[in-house]
Amino acid sequence: MMGAEFVQLSLTPILIGVLASIACALPGNFLILRRQALIGDAISHVVLPGIVAAFLVTGTVAAMPMMIGAAVAALVAVVLIEAIRRLGRIEPGAAMGVTFTSLFAGGVLLLEQSDTSAVHLDVEHALMGNLESLIWLDATGWSSLTDAAALAGLPPELPRIALVAALISLLTWLFWRPLKLTSFDEGFARSLGMPVSIIGLALVSTAAIAAVAAFDAVGSIIVIAMFICPPAAARLMTNSLGAQVGWSLVFATVSAVLGYVLAGYGPIWLGFSASVSAAGMIATVTGLILAVACIAGPMRARVGQGATG
Amino acid sequence: MTASDPSGAEGGLDPRSPLAVRGLTVTYGEKPALFSLDATFPAGRMSAIVGPNGAGKSTFLKAALDLIPRVSGEVTVFGRPVDQVRDRIAYVPQRASVDWDFPTTAIDVVLMGLYGRLGLWRRITGGHRDQARTCLDRVGMADFADRQIGQLSGGQQQRVFLARALAQEADLYLLDEPFAGVDAATERAIIDVLKSLKDEGRSVIAVHHDLSTVPQYFDHVLLINLRRVAEGPIAEAFTPETLTKAYGGRLAATQLDRLALSAS
Numbered sequence: 001m002m003g004a005e006f007v008q009l010s011l012t013p014i015l016i017g018v019l020a021s022i023a024c025a026l027p028g029n030f031l032i033l034r035r036q037a038l039i040g041d042a043i044s045h046v047v048l049p050g051i052v053a054a055f056l057v058t059g060t061v062a063a064m065p066m067m068i069g070a071a072v073a074a075l076v077a078v079v080l081i082e083a084i085r086r087l088g089r090i091e092p093g094a095a096m097g098v099t100f101t102s103l104f105a106g107g108v109l110l111l112e113q114s115d116t117s118a119v120h121l122d123v124e125h126a127l128m129g130n131l132e133s134l135i136w137l138d139a140t141g142w143s144s145l146t147d148a149a150a151l152a153g154l155p156p157e158l159p160r161i162a163l164v165a166a167l168i169s170l171l172t173w174l175f176w177r178p179l180k181l182t183s184f185d186e187g188f189a190r191s192l193g194m195p196v197s198i199i200g201l202a203l204v205s206t207a208a209i210a211a212v213a214a215f216d217a218v219g220s221i222i223v224i225a226m227f228i229c230p231p232a233a234a235r236l237m238t239n240s241l242g243a244q245v246g247w248s249l250v251f252a253t254v255s256a257v258l259g260y261v262l263a264g265y266g267p268i269w270l271g272f273s274a275s276v277s278a279a280g281m282i283a284t285v286t287g288l289i290l291a292v293a294c295i296a297g298p299m300r301a302r303v304g305q306g307a308t309g
Numbered sequence: 310m311t312a313s314d315p316s317g318a319e320g321g322l323d324p325r326s327p328l329a330v331r332g333l334t335v336t337y338g339e340k341p342a343l344f345s346l347d348a349t350f351p352a353g354r355m356s357a358i359v360g361p362n363g364a365g366k367s368t369f370l371k372a373a374l375d376l377i378p379r380v381s382g383e384v385t386v387f388g389r390p391v392d393q394v395r396d397r398i399a400y401v402p403q404r405a406s407v408d409w410d411f412p413t414t415a416i417d418v419v420l421m422g423l424y425g426r427l428g429l430w431r432r433i434t435g436g437h438r439d440q441a442r443t444c445l446d447r448v449g450m451a452d453f454a455d456r457q458i459g460q461l462s463g464g465q466q467q468r469v470f471l472a473r474a475l476a477q478e479a480d481l482y483l484l485d486e487p488f489a490g491v492d493a494a495t496e497r498a499i500i501d502v503l504k505s506l507k508d509e510g511r512s513v514i515a516v517h518h519d520l521s522t523v524p525q526y527f528d529h530v531l532l533i534n535l536r537r538v539a540e541g542p543i544a545e546a547f548t549p550e551t552l553t554k555a556y557g558g559r560l561a562a563t564q565l566d567r568l569a570l571s572a573s
Contacts, residue, residue, distance in 0.1 A: 184411045
């Protein structure tokens with residue numbers, strides 16, 4: 001498993017899975033603490049109609065039009081959520097739920113009606129991505145990692161998601177203090193003159209970039225799971241924000257690696273012939289990690305301990 | 310920023326005042342929350358903002374600090390626009406306004422008081438930690454420095470908030486209901502710290518809801534109910550007449566008598 005075949009068939013999908021998971025889990029930490037976890041969910045759903053519309057307009061599946069389409073769809077969703085909330089006078093969670101399921105459903109219909117047979121764009125792909133197909137055919141073994149010709153044949157999803165993961169890590173590190181302070185105490189942050197609304201918008205935009213980049217490679221199931229499960233499990237491990245973010249990265253990485261390996265080899269170990277969806281298995285593993293943290297996490301009993309008013 | 314700096318004065322507001330407002334009007338939707346309010350707080354004193362529920366006390370603090378938009382009105386802090394003097398202001402929000410389940414410790418919250426001076430990237434050193442510990446010590450919370458904030462009682466949480474404000478080393482302290490839902494020991498500890506701030510020449514303005522302690526704790530009072538009802542030294546502005554005006558029929562005659570006695 002660790003030889004040339006591994007480098008050719010498993011290394012790149014695992015790396016892409018890990019990087020996509022990290023890119024989503026990082027902003028997920030702050031979204032959860034702000035009780036905005038649903039936003040990650042909403043974004044990953046509205047990405048679909050955006051991408052389909054971009055394809056219908058441009059006729060290609062190039063990265064740039066897809067990104068723009070997804071961004072426009074996210075913007076439409078934000079406006080719709082606000083409009084429904086104000087005109088319908090219902091709570092934000094319900095407005096979000098209505099908006100993103102409707103837009104996602106619209107995306108599915110749009111996808112079925114349009115001729116996308118020539119390109120890799122269908123409902124199954126939107127949900128589960130095509131992680132298993134992101135293989136590195138030019139690789140002949142570990143030595144290919146230093147071979148420029150072979151590296152040129154890497155699936156383009158890998159450098160793209162690597163860039164996004166690096167960018168999000170850098171932004172989180174650079175703006176750690178404002179992110180932490182505005183998530184904990186918005187009023188105090190404003191009294192210091194911090195641009196609280198801009199920071200909130202930047203966080204949601206960063207989550208959107210992560211969702212769009214990850215969606216392309218791994219599908220929306222992993223995106224939704226990674227925004228919520230690793231940070232939520234990490235919160236149950238520690239009472240420090242820094243350690244929470246660290247744990248969430250560990251959980252995201254473990255989920256991606258373990259999920260991919262289990263999907264590929266698990267059924268065979270159990271005597272079945274075919275492997276199962278890597279995206280589905282990765283999301284399942286991260287859900288199981290959350291379940292274990294809920295039962296055994298050292299900080300699971302914290303709620304209600306304090307005499308908070 | 311003293312009286313010798315008249316150039317900093319805006320629109321005729323007293324440049325020596327730590328907080329002066331004129332014509333402050335705020336609305337929530339179409340509902341007015343504050344209407345054309347004037348106030349001039351004295352420097353180096355403890356001032357209370359008093360009024361019935363929904364009178365706009367917290368709204369006043371938030372609008373003065375630009376935390377919420379105002380429809381109209383001028384605000385100066387030491388004769389300057391608020392944005393120019395934010396480093397001289399320490400704001401203590403209502404305890405209930407934050408999620409105490411947040412993954413952070415007491416000392417970490419106090420260190421947030423240094424963020425204004427540290428900026429985005431300057432490292433937190435041992436010196437900063439010592440400073441934060443000193444602030445916790447001043448409010449009697451030194452033994453709880455590494456406690457997760459959700460494990461503290463309401464009174465202890467309020468003291469941590471005050472310690473964070475101390476770390477800011479401000480000239481003007483604005484506190485929103487610092488005594489709400491706290492135990493007697495905490496109330497004592499908080500008032501002692503606030504009085505020591507006053508002794509250092511700093512100005513303290515607090516939203517306060519317990520009428521019986523107003524004369525005992527404060528020098529100056531702003532009585533509001535959407536509009537300004539009265540403002541001035543306790544003896545002048547905190548009288549049965551002004552209280553009746555602010556609270557309408559909500560105070561019994563016996564209460565008013567008792568308050569008048571304690572004020573004189």
